[in-house]
Amino acid sequence: MTGTMPLSFLSPGTEATVVDVRADGGLLRRLVAMGIYSSSRVTVVCSDRGSLIITVAGTRYALSKGMAMKILVGGYTHETPEQLTGERAS
Numbered sequence: 001m002t003g004t005m006p007l008s009f010l011s012p013g014t015e016a017t018v019v020d021v022r023a024d025g026g027l028l029r030r031l032v033a034m035g036i037y038s039s040s041r042v043t044v045v046c047s048d049r050g051s052l053i054i055t056v057a058g059t060r061y062a063l064s065k066g067m068a069m070k071i072l073v074g075g076y077t078h079e080t081p082e083q084l085t086g087e088r089a090s
């Protein structure tokens with residue numbers, strides 16, 4: 001198994017397991033409501049300069065890089081672009 005790192009460091013197409021969420025109060029409640037908590041699987045769809053688009057349980061969310069820095073992940077696997085979009089290679 002790989003080590004842990006903040007979610008914001010992952011490249012697009014990478015799926016990982018949430019290990020820890022270093023937030024409290026309103027931010028923690030918001031992330032849990034989005035399905036982001038220990039042992040949940042997240043996939044990075046797009047990583048831009050200031051934000052991240054992720055998929056959690058089939059739903060896409062946009063997170064700021066600051067929010068993503070508070071989410072520690074491990075167990076990464078990289079998906080191909082076809083897997084991300086659901087298209088089949090010809």
